[in-house]
Amino acid sequence: MVSGGGPIVVGAAEDGLRTWHLPTGVSTAIKVNTVGIDALVAASDDARGMAVVAERDGALRQFELDSGAEAAALTGHRAAVRQVVCASIEGRPSVLSAGRDGTVRLWDWTSGRQTRALRVPADCVRALDTVMLSGTLVAVIGASDGSVRLWDPGSGTHKLLRGRHRTSVRAVATSAFDGGAMAVSVGGDGSVLMWDLVHGNCLPERFAHSGPAWSVACGTVDGRPIAATAGGDGTIRTWDLRTRAETGGPITSAGTVWDLALSELEGQAVLVTAGFDNTVGVIDMGRRRQLGALAGHQDSVDSIDATIAGGRLIAVSGSCDGTVRVWDVGQSRCLGLIRLPGPGTSVAAGPEGSVVVAFDNEVAVLDSGYEIGERGA
Numbered sequence: 001m002v003s004g005g006g007p008i009v010v011g012a013a014e015d016g017l018r019t020w021h022l023p024t025g026v027s028t029a030i031k032v033n034t035v036g037i038d039a040l041v042a043a044s045d046d047a048r049g050m051a052v053v054a055e056r057d058g059a060l061r062q063f064e065l066d067s068g069a070e071a072a073a074l075t076g077h078r079a080a081v082r083q084v085v086c087a088s089i090e091g092r093p094s095v096l097s098a099g100r101d102g103t104v105r106l107w108d109w110t111s112g113r114q115t116r117a118l119r120v121p122a123d124c125v126r127a128l129d130t131v132m133l134s135g136t137l138v139a140v141i142g143a144s145d146g147s148v149r150l151w152d153p154g155s156g157t158h159k160l161l162r163g164r165h166r167t168s169v170r171a172v173a174t175s176a177f178d179g180g181a182m183a184v185s186v187g188g189d190g191s192v193l194m195w196d197l198v199h200g201n202c203l204p205e206r207f208a209h210s211g212p213a214w215s216v217a218c219g220t221v222d223g224r225p226i227a228a229t230a231g232g233d234g235t236i237r238t239w240d241l242r243t244r245a246e247t248g249g250p251i252t253s254a255g256t257v258w259d260l261a262l263s264e265l266e267g268q269a270v271l272v273t274a275g276f277d278n279t280v281g282v283i284d285m286g287r288r289r290q291l292g293a294l295a296g297h298q299d300s301v302d303s304i305d306a307t308i309a310g311g312r313l314i315a316v317s318g319s320c321d322g323t324v325r326v327w328d329v330g331q332s333r334c335l336g337l338i339r340l341p342g343p344g345t346s347v348a349a350g351p352e353g354s355v356v357v358a359f360d361n362e363v364a365v366l367d368s369g370y371e372i373g374e375r376g377a
Contacts, residue, residue, distance in 0.1 A: 076114050077101055087130050087137060090154045096139060098125035104141055106153040116156050122147065124168075131174035133181045133197055140183045140197070142169025148185055148195060148202075163202025165191050175218035175241055177225040182241050184227040186213030192229050192237070194244055205244045209233045219262025221269040221285050228271055230257040236271065236283070248288050257281070263306035265313045265330055272315050272329065274304035280317050282329055296334050297321050 079101035087094055094115075095107040104125055106116035120143050127142030133150075141149045146165035151158040165187035172185040174197070183195040190209035193202050209231025216229045218241070225241040235250035236257060256276035263270060265282070270291070273281035279293035280301055299321035306315045306329070313329040326336040 076105055076117060077103065087153075089137060094153070096128065096130075096153060098128045098141070100124045102143070104128065104139065104151060104153075116153050118149075118151050118153075118156075118158055120147070120149065121145070127169045127172040127185065129172050129174045129183070131176055131181050131183070131197065133176075138197075140172050140174055140195075142172040142185050144168040146187065148172065148183065148193075150197060150200065159200055161195055161197075161200050161202060163193065163195075165189070165193060167191075170213060171216050173216045173218040173227065175225045175227070177241070182225075184216050184218060184229070184239070184241070186216045186229050186231075188212050190231055190233070192216070192227075192239070194227075194239070194241065203244055207237070207239065207246060209235060209237065214257070215259045217260050217262050217271075219269075221262070226262065226269075226285075228260055228262055230260050230273070232256075236260065236273070238285070251283060251288055255281075258301065259303045261304050261306040261315070263308070263313055263315075270313070270329075272304050272306045272313075274301040274317060276300050278319070278321075280304060280315060280325075280327060292332060294327050294329070294332060294334070296325055296337075297323065 077097065077099045079099055087096055089106065092108060096104060097107065098104045100123070102120045102122050102125060104118045104120065105114055107114050118141075120141060122143035122145035124144040125141055126144055127140075129140050130137055131140060132138075136152055136154065139151045139153055141151060142165075143149070146167055146169060148161045148164065148169060149158055150161060165185065167188040169185050170188055172183055174181060174183045176182075181197040183197055185193050185195065186209075187193070190211055190213050192207040192209070192213060194205060195202055209229065211232030213229055213231045216227055218225065218227050220226065221238075226247065227239045227241055228236055229239070230236050234256050235252055237250050238247045239245070240247050251271075257273045258276065259274040261272045262285075263272060269285040271281075271283040271285055273283065275281050275293070277293075278297045278299060278301060279295050280297075281293050282291045283289065284291050294315075294317075297317065297319040299319050301317050301319045303318040304315060306313060308314070312331075314335070315327040315329050317325050317327065319325070323337055325334050327333065328335050
């Protein structure tokens with residue numbers, strides 16, 4: 001999030017909220033009365049810094065960061081909220097939340113009012129991404145029953161896509177190209193499924209890792225829309241979304257990878273990985289080999305994302321050592337270190353250059369409007 005003094009990261013602590021001023025590293029505690037935080041998303045509302053907190057009892061509450069005063073209570077979820085995403089819905093800043101109660105809910109950021117809700121006939125919604133489809137922003141939802149759905153949060157219309165995973169959907173990523181849109185989802189049984197979002201069905205091509213699949217990322221490599229998946233079998237596999245065929249053989253040089261991001265380095269497509277070996281890996285997608293590893297974390301790196309800033313590839317990594325690191329990948333240099341109150345389990349570049357960080361008890365932080373450039377390819 002950007003305030004008058006520069007970019008700020010907002011996180012959860014045992015006694016409330018905490019902010020970190022990125023240029024100086026100064027941390028400030030904000031005491032708020034909560035029953036325990038499961039997820040959090042923060043952004044600026046005009047001149048104010050605001051945070052939406054997902055509590056362990058399923059409640060969502062909105063706080064002003066300057067004073068810690070509660071601005072609104074976002075009530076509706078009946079179980080813990082697992083994921084919170086910010087998006088612009090029909091020109092209005094909004095929050096999408098997914099919970100263990102099997103619902104996805106849309107909230108107006110300014111008023112804190114729930115405007116839509118979708119109930120999924122599953123125990124939990126575990127995967128959520130957004131994509132533009134025929135000029136409309138839609139949510140792609142993956143659930144614990146293996147189903148994948150499309151939801152238009154603006155109109156409230158939704159549909160179940162034809163086909164499903166045999167086990168829980170672990171992650172989903174989307175790609176828009178050639179006037180259409182696709183999603184790729186991975187399951188706990190290692191399955192990799194591709195979805196035609198225009199026609200609403202699972203494509204016949206089915207692939208699988210030999211162990212559970214942890215993560216999926218979509219991007220562009222040599223002008224082709226590509227998906228990359230990481231599995232518990234220690235391999236990274238890549239798929240051409242136009243031909244719906246695997247490209248090249250499995251990449252094994254990175255070891256066990258928990259998360260990955262597709263981007264570019266000096267005009268070449270690269271894959272940035274979060275490794276079990278405590279490093280951030282960089283893989284040349286053309287040669288399909290690892291270029292190097294960025295060391296600094298003291299425990300497993302669980303999440304990674306990348307963005308382009310001033311022509312440089314910048315990676316953000318979250319680790320079980322309780323830190324988030326910012327890297328200049330081309331220079332193999334750590335630019336900054338943020339200490340968190342718990343393990344950094346998820347980071348992501350969100351809409352319009354925002355950054356999401358999750359740590360400790362599944363706490364997600366959105367750095368909305370941080371001026372580091374556009375998302376990597």
